[in-house]
Amino acid sequence: MLTEKSLDDSLNDSLQPSQLKNLEEEFETNQMMNQESSVKLENSSSYNYVKPQCSYRYTYSSEEYSSEKEVERKSPYHFQNPQFLTFGQMDSNLGEIKQLIKQHNYQQAYKELIRFQEVRQDQLSQENQQYLQYLFTQIYFGLQKYREMFAMANQLINFDLDYVSHILDMLINASLLINNYELALQYQLQLINKSKFDSNEQQRLGKIYMLLGKPVEAYFSFLGSFKAGNQQALEQLIDIGFDVDQKAYKDLAYKYISNKNQNNQKILAKTFFNLAKIEFPNKISLQHQESGYEILVQVNGLNDQNTIAALCNLANMRILFQQWLEAEKDFEQCLQIISQLVGQANSQFLFCLQKLSQCQFQLKKYEQSLQNLERCINLSLQSTTIINKEFLDRLIFNMTYIKIITKKNCSETLAKLISTQNSILLNEIGIILQKYEYIDEAIQLYSEALNCCSNNQTVLISFNLAGCYGLKKDYQRSVDLYKTCALEMDDKLKCEIERKISSVYYSCSKFRESLFHLKRAYQLAKEYNLDCVQEIKEELKKF
Structure with a gap:
């Protein structure tokens, strides 16, 4: 960003010395200085003519032309175009105003600049006028007259001026102050284009994207700024990087925590x-x-x-x-x-x-x-x-579980758990009851779970219930439930069903049926290369 001093220097360098030379001393004789403003030039040598050192426009009278030799004459006062202020003169006159702007005394700066413009109107070139407009934009910005500031600044940014970057900077800040983030983004992109990838401007672009709710664009703007050498952008990368790019986040995070300068x-x-x-x-x-x-x-x-x-x-x-x-x-x-x-x-x-x-x-x-x-x-x-109901249901489940393993009376908590109609928890507590040999209570909970479960849970709960009936030596009901489960399971899971049915038949001394189902389990295990192949092979040896 151009500072005010560098701005002045660049403007001074852009003016040619030949345009700045004072043209007041054109004649050396006192006679011409005492003449009236309208002077008739004659072909005589009643005064000494001194040719000016700088070229400028002049006019001829009919008496100034000679057929033998063209003689150029000019009056120092009449027919002369206005002489524009040099940069040195501009800088000298505006120094106090610029100081007022620096001191944030915008009201006084505005009055002085208006007065200067009125007094020097005829001596202002186009470049002089543009520079005055530039000062006015700073004053309007300070006075929070954003409408006037935008109108004037938008005219200036169309010219190739050294201080356009500063004007764009003010436009960005003003847009942010009035919460017009889209407009701020527009000016920020223009500034980056002019600054040829300034890392600080890239960082501000990221912040504007964040205000617009575009974290992905913000992340890559911060990343570009960081890769260009701006260490401050690392903080913004860390702040949003975890949600945007977790793959790159880890390395950036370790760089950040090892950075001793982070505050x-x-x-x-x-x-x-x-x-x-x-x-x-x-x-x-x-x-x-x-x-x-x-x-x-x-x-x-x-x-x-x-x-x-x-x-x-x-x-x-x-x-x-x-x-x-x-x-x-x-x-x-x-x-x-x-x-x-x-x-x-x-x-x-x-x-x-x-x-x-x-x-x-x-x-x-x-x-x-x-x-x-x-x-x-x-x-x-x-x-x-x-x-949350799930949270409350889990509390009752935990209470029931502790009472079961500590052999406390759990009938009251079991009733509360059944009232939750939570089939998943009922099935889980049924498994625990079954493990601690509370078979009747387990059958009750599995049955309640079947009444409130979804279709995809039916097979699992029925499978557990079938095991309980087997433990109660209700073999026929156990086998019927296992066969019902087998109809709903894929072939890989049917292997376990066949083993369970074989076990039930073996328990009631129906060895032929037991062997039949165990062989089917063995075939399924071999077909699908299941881990239980060797176990089933060992079980077959008992027949």
């Missing part, structure tokens, strides 16, 4: 969080999450919502790495802060409480885990916000 701690924290997502499930992802959280603690403090969310995410990641004890401590801290800030009957508190219960379960603190689940359900009923 935006919030962007740095965001970079660590994004790297944690990219690096997962590598353990370094946990280190990145911890680094991001520590930065937010320093910048925002512990009680900031962003810091709390970061701690919650850190604790959740610890669960993924099975760091149950550390996760328990983090969730306890989250609950304490959230309770102080916004209370307990809210979704954020409930989420952390449920996760705390999960950690305590893994640490075999079953009683504490169960208490926190019950507390979570009670708070959900008090919450003014709508709590």
Whole structure:
């Protein structure tokens, strides 16, 4: 961008010295200086004529022409075109006005410039007038008279002037101030075309694209600026790069965190969080999450919502790495802060409480885990916000699961779970009941699940129910369900069905039928090259 000093220098260089020379001293005799403005030139030598050092226009009278020799004469006053101000004179007269503009004294600058224009009107060349318009655009910009500024500036940018770049810069800023981002983009593209890829202008182009909601275009503008050597553009790349280009983001992110000159701690924290997502499930992802959280603690403090969310995410990641004890401590801290800030009957508190219960379960603190689940359900009923049904159903499921494995009476929680009409959870808890040999309860839940499940779940639930009937020695019902499942399954899955049917027949001493279905299972396993081929081969040996 041109500074005011470089602008003056470039304008001065564009004027020829021959155009600036003062033409006042054309005659040396005092007689001509004392004559009136209209002088009749005669063919006599009553005065000495001095030829001017610069060419200029003049006129002839009939008496000035000689047939033998052409003699050029001119009056120093009459018929002379106006003499335009030189650049030096312009600069001398406008210095005070330019200083007023620099001092943001736009009202006074406007008055002085109007006065100068009126007094010097006849001495202003086209270039002089354009330069005055340029000063007026600066004043209008400062006075926030954008309509007048746009009208005048749009005329000037059509000329090949040294200060067009500065005018475009003002047009961009004015467009942004009036929230016309499309217009700002138009002027910014013109400026980049004139500046021949200025990295700073490329960076501003990216910011304008962001205001227009075009992150992809913004990203590549920032990338171009960064590759051209603008290190400041790296921050914008990091800010939006994760959502635009994750492949390139990792390298850029590591460059950013290793840059000692970066100052935006919030962007740095965001970079660590994004790297944690990219690096997962590598353990370094946990280190990145911890680094991001520590930065937010320093910048925002512990009680900031962003810091709390970061701690919650850190604790959740610890669960993924099975760091149950550390996760328990983090969730306890989250609950304490959230309770102080916004209370307990809210979704954020409930989420952390449920996760705390999960950690305590893994640490075999079953009683504490169960208490926190019950507390979570009670708070959900008090919450003014709508709590997701799936979340509530899962709470009841977890309570039921803990009661089953701790041999507690679970009839009440089973009834609550059945009332959810959640076939997926009913099937899951049925498997757990079956594992702990609560066969009657498992059959009840599978049957309830079949009443509320979708078609694509029917086969799976029926398969599990058939197994329960087999354990209850209701072999005929078990075989019938398995055969029903086989009709809906593809050939690869039918192998397992045939093995199950074989097992049921074997249990009731129907060995011929058992062998028949086991052979069919073996054929399917060989045909589809299943891993269970060798196992079935060993089972066949018992016949």
